[in-house]
Amino acid sequence: MLNYIARRLLVMIPTLVAISMLVFFLIQLPPGDAVTSRLAELQAEGKDVSEAQIAALRARFHLDDPMPMQYLRWVTGFLRGDLGYSIVNEQPVNTLVYDRLGYTVLIAIACVLFTWVIGFPIGFYSAIRQYSVSDYTFTIIAFLGMATPNFLLALALMYLGHRYFGITVGGLFSPEYMGEPFSFGKFVDLLKHLWIPMVVVGMAGTAGLVRVMRANLLDELQKPYVVTARAKGVGNLKLIFKYPVRIAINPFISTIGWMLPMIFSGDAIVGVVLNLPTIGPLLLEALMTQDMFLAGSLIMIMSTLTVVGTLLSDLALAALDPRIRYD
Amino acid sequence: MKAENMIEVEDLFLRFYRDEGVIKPLNGVSFQIPTGKSIGVVGESGCGKTMTAYSLLRILPRGGEIVRGALRFRRKNGEIVDLAQMDPDGKTIKQIRGGEIAMIFQEPMTAFSPVHTLYNQISEVLRIHSDMDEHAIRKRVVELLGQVGIPEPEQRADAYPFEFSGGMRQRAMIAMALASNPRLLIADEPTTALDVTVQAQVLRLIKEIQGRFNLSLMLITHDLGVVAHMVDYVYVMYMGEVVEAAPVAELFANPQHPYTIDLLHSIPKMTGPKEALAHIKGTVPHGAALPPGCMFHPRCRKRVGETCWTREPGMTDLGNEHYVRCFIHSNAVTDISREAEEITHA
Amino acid sequence: MTDETPMKHPQDINTPPPPDAPADPSETADPGGPPEENTAIFASQWKLMWWRFRKHKLALFGGIVLLIFYFVAAFCEFFAPYDPNARDVTRILAPPKTLRFVDAEGQFHFRPFVYGYEMETDPNTWQRVYTPNHDKKIPVQFFHRGEPYKLWNLIPMEHRLFGVDEGGVHLLGTDQIGRDVLSRIIFGARISLTIGLIGVFLTFFIGILLGGLAGYFGGVTDNIIQRAIEVLICIPQLPLWMALSAALPGHWSALRIYFGITIILSFLGWTGLARVVRGKFLSLREEDFVVAARLSGTPETAIIFRHMVPSFLSHIIASATLAVPGMILGETALSFLGIGLRPPVVSWGVLLQQAQNFQVLAMAPWLLYPGLFVIIVVLAFNVLGDGLRDAADPYA
Numbered sequence A: 001m002l003n004y005i006a007r008r009l010l011v012m013i014p015t016l017v018a019i020s021m022l023v024f025f026l027i028q029l030p031p032g033d034a035v036t037s038r039l040a041e042l043q044a045e046g047k048d049v050s051e052a053q054i055a056a057l058r059a060r061f062h063l064d065d066p067m068p069m070q071y072l073r074w075v076t077g078f079l080r081g082d083l084g085y086s087i088v089n090e091q092p093v094n095t096l097v098y099d100r101l102g103y104t105v106l107i108a109i110a111c112v113l114f115t116w117v118i119g120f121p122i123g124f125y126s127a128i129r130q131y132s133v134s135d136y137t138f139t140i141i142a143f144l145g146m147a148t149p150n151f152l153l154a155l156a157l158m159y160l161g162h163r164y165f166g167i168t169v170g171g172l173f174s175p176e177y178m179g180e181p182f183s184f185g186k187f188v189d190l191l192k193h194l195w196i197p198m199v200v201v202g203m204a205g206t207a208g209l210v211r212v213m214r215a216n217l218l219d220e221l222q223k224p225y226v227v228t229a230r231a232k233g234v235g236n237l238k239l240i241f242k243y244p245v246r247i248a249i250n251p252f253i254s255t256i257g258w259m260l261p262m263i264f265s266g267d268a269i270v271g272v273v274l275n276l277p278t279i280g281p282l283l284l285e286a287l288m289t290q291d292m293f294l295a296g297s298l299i300m301i302m303s304t305l306t307v308v309g310t311l312l313s314d315l316a317l318a319a320l321d322p323r324i325r326y327d
Numbered sequence B: 001m002k003a004e005n006m007i008e009v010e011d012l013f014l015r016f017y018r019d020e021g022v023i024k025p026l027n028g029v030s031f032q033i034p035t036g037k038s039i040g041v042v043g044e045s046g047c048g049k050t051m052t053a054y055s056l057l058r059i060l061p062r063g064g065e066i067v068r069g070a071l072r073f074r075r076k077n078g079e080i081v082d083l084a085q086m087d088p089d090g091k092t093i094k095q096i097r098g099g100e101i102a103m104i105f106q107e108p109m110t111a112f113s114p115v116h117t118l119y120n121q122i123s124e125v126l127r128i129h130s131d132m133d134e135h136a137i138r139k140r141v142v143e144l145l146g147q148v149g150i151p152e153p154e155q156r157a158d159a160y161p162f163e164f165s166g167g168m169r170q171r172a173m174i175a176m177a178l179a180s181n182p183r184l185l186i187a188d189e190p191t192t193a194l195d196v197t198v199q200a201q202v203l204r205l206i207k208e209i210q211g212r213f214n215l216s217l218m219l220i221t222h223d224l225g226v227v228a229h230m231v232d233y234v235y236v237m238y239m240g241e242v243v244e245a246a247p248v249a250e251l252f253a254n255p256q257h258p259y260t261i262d263l264l265h266s267i268p269k270m271t272g273p274k275e276a277l278a279h280i281k282g283t284v285p286h287g288a289a290l291p292p293g294c295m296f297h298p299r300c301r302k303r304v305g306e307t308c309w310t311r312e313p314g315m316t317d318l319g320n321e322h323y324v325r326c327f328i329h330s331n332a333v334t335d336i337s338r339e340a341e342e343i344t345h346a
Numbered sequence C: 001m002t003d004e005t006p007m008k009h010p011q012d013i014n015t016p017p018p019p020d021a022p023a024d025p026s027e028t029a030d031p032g033g034p035p036e037e038n039t040a041i042f043a044s045q046w047k048l049m050w051w052r053f054r055k056h057k058l059a060l061f062g063g064i065v066l067l068i069f070y071f072v073a074a075f076c077e078f079f080a081p082y083d084p085n086a087r088d089v090t091r092i093l094a095p096p097k098t099l100r101f102v103d104a105e106g107q108f109h110f111r112p113f114v115y116g117y118e119m120e121t122d123p124n125t126w127q128r129v130y131t132p133n134h135d136k137k138i139p140v141q142f143f144h145r146g147e148p149y150k151l152w153n154l155i156p157m158e159h160r161l162f163g164v165d166e167g168g169v170h171l172l173g174t175d176q177i178g179r180d181v182l183s184r185i186i187f188g189a190r191i192s193l194t195i196g197l198i199g200v201f202l203t204f205f206i207g208i209l210l211g212g213l214a215g216y217f218g219g220v221t222d223n224i225i226q227r228a229i230e231v232l233i234c235i236p237q238l239p240l241w242m243a244l245s246a247a248l249p250g251h252w253s254a255l256r257i258y259f260g261i262t263i264i265l266s267f268l269g270w271t272g273l274a275r276v277v278r279g280k281f282l283s284l285r286e287e288d289f290v291v292a293a294r295l296s297g298t299p300e301t302a303i304i305f306r307h308m309v310p311s312f313l314s315h316i317i318a319s320a321t322l323a324v325p326g327m328i329l330g331e332t333a334l335s336f337l338g339i340g341l342r343p344p345v346v347s348w349g350v351l352l353q354q355a356q357n358f359q360v361l362a363m364a365p366w367l368l369y370p371g372l373f374v375i376i377v378v379l380a381f382n383v384l385g386d387g388l389r390d391a392a393d394p395y396a
């Protein structure tokens, strides 16, 4: 087991190096750089920027160094825990991330909980009542849920909230609590706002979970070992809970790898639409303004989380499935 | 029901009603197993052997319906019940499954849950069918594993199925079947998936256990060679019907049905089971469209004439407990037509 | 269970054709199957698949819906009542008009009509308020002759499926600069729907090529491709898409951007497929029929395309169908954010971008209609793909 983990950790290193190079390359791809963006912004505000100032800015961020140098500087900073400096925001990336991480994780965990609490029982129920009216109903809803882009659902909810309840949907707090210190009232206000991103982002995931859970369970229910258990006199409910559910869960464990980066960034587009103080919109903005350190570091963190998450889910799978342990 | 019989199956019809049509796996199967005796059920793949066994335990796949027939079973307490009439989710049938009728499956690879230990799965039988405490259960499982010849049963009990070889796994399966002292053991091709050398060992074990615990045994196989050493009486099935039934020695010495004769010709010498039946012309027709008349007539080499495909042969008693369903021996027409069931069911 | 007395042997059983072979007991049967067995099995595989698919009513329905959508998209110039860029400044953000057969007086009209609108500007909010004028019936004409246009930029035409002479027939309303939303959706379908198809085609080309190479040759090739896949799937998809599309030069023509986005969308999708194909190739490599073909000197390419690919083509078709929605949703998301396709190109994502502004959305919720079409198409692809997958492999 330890051996296995060590081997996996070793393989992670070249993967991460390759990812970092690719990410760095991607960030450099668009013509121009952050200074040009910042410049355009300043000029739009009517400020004049002198040649000397530009040169100073470029020098400060080493933008004229050769690419490999820039890459090395970024990567070594990354290793030291220094994510670089956001030129456009004029703040260290660490600060920007730190400010938003709490809410991002809060929303994401709410979504994951929502997905599981709703999706798991429905998928389960659909499978054991295959072809019943409720199965068909849930199936149709699940298909709809998977077909609806999150941001569209967000827009629709915003419109409905505005039109029929006269509330402004979006953000995490009402204006009166903005910038206030945390209090019980603010907490309640947060809960009032939190459910919308939770439902919006959780919707597609829930629908997917229902489908996967149903399919996996039906698959497992046909396996010979289930017949064996029936032949032993095991009751129907126990039959499902003891055996197939146990195995049908595996695919969910393998989604951890994909869940970690999602928890870190949140759904970027929904974040933009609902005006959420999460990391997703920050990343979007960084990409559009070519704020390379910000964008690069965020993507790099997410990629690392994917790699780590995949390892974690593999380990969890191994812990749960005796067959994998010895491979 | 005759006093010496453990189970009597009479005129069993099984249907799957599917979108694509009705599938007809069993078309009037009848047989009986006397207490403490063993019978063999032989026939090609798809002739309905497994479905017969599943019908007894009422563990048919989704959509399978017993549309006619009786499955009379003598319970431990002497009561005679008709398994065909039972609610497949009811309490009684659950007591019988595993408790009074136990089954050994074809594929020891897949018949165990891959993620639970053998101890977990074997002890489950005892948890359901007895009120032993944990300590007693542990003792019993280890004892059972020892009885079926698993070395170091105390340690091996906590292993996972994949840590066992095929033969060992089948032994464990036998141990599981024996756990709650059943009266009838159904072994559905218990050795098909095993190596030839291991096959003999496992068969010997089943035979020995049957004698030791005075079990009734229903051994399903498509290998007549296996049957010869294992059972007292043989039923030959074709397309969901018994076409010949005889004591084992009589059947080998004096086979009567053309199908049985073909089967005997094809006993594998060194060939695998796949080629075993190459001597019989053609393949089993699909269960949805039964041939009219004698169902074997399209492949039969001893057709007597038009009767074969216009009328349905009945069972003829040849004496010596030997029965055959063929016009060679009589003009007897089965008193129950296969078609009748469709008409009455609709 | 039936308790009725069993019927006696029916006399009317059809006589089967006479036995094809003499009933000679000494005859030994032909051991091998018929020589054409292999082709027969292969042909019937597709037939079986079609039979199984046909039973999937929902999937069949999805397929028909898609056919209609693609047909309309192909002839969108004809089906759209207006030019997608035609602006009517007198009708800005006009709400959808209902197609009616029965008028306000309860009278039935054989020819459908819409009511005209009266527009006034609210003196306080400066918002336009449209009220239907029940006295102004505008009959809708089919095969209406209107502004001349060119089908596919080639064939000059004048007729459109329907239209009105004057007054406007904006069944799904108009946008901020007075363009007909329905016409724009119909034109947008051409872009949004083809991007999915072309994207999937590219994805599958790359996926099968690389997966096939990895699985067929194994060794170093396999290793390199496997590592590349590992690296790619670790980078989150949306940021990668965004970074790539942000890199498309702003001065590119609409067509080039279109292809650029399509390529970007396919850039990530191939990994999953490549893995599947690789696995198939690995197992097929050892199969008897492949070994036999190789021993008999069949060229490798022929082995791949004549023997190996057909054996899992049905899976590929099903997966391809299920991959299209991802592409369509990807385009929609990118364009919605303003980094995918850009106006004047009309795609559903571009149309939805207008709804991003909440003030506009609050006034004109009909700007969300393109989203409805996205949902319908994605739904149709999903049910179709589901049916195809079940038909391709009922046991998996």
Ligand SMILES: Nc1ncnc2c1ncn2[C@@H]1O[C@H](COP(=O)(O)OP(=O)(O)OP(=O)(O)O)[C@@H](O)[C@H]1O
Residues within 6 Å of the ligand: B016, B023, B024, B025, B043, B044, B045, B046, B047, B048, B049, B050, B051, B052, B061, B062, B222, B287
């Ligand atoms: N789940 C099912 N749904 C519909 N029909 C089935 C199902 N399972 C089996 N059948 C039908 O029942 C027939 C008999 O199957 P059965 O499994 O009893 O054959 P068998 O004699 O045990 O063959 P084998 O030697 O291959 O185990 C098959 O030909 C098939 O048509």
Ligand SMILES: [Mg+2]
Residues within 6 Å of the ligand: B049, B050, B051, B188
């Ligand atoms: Mg069987």
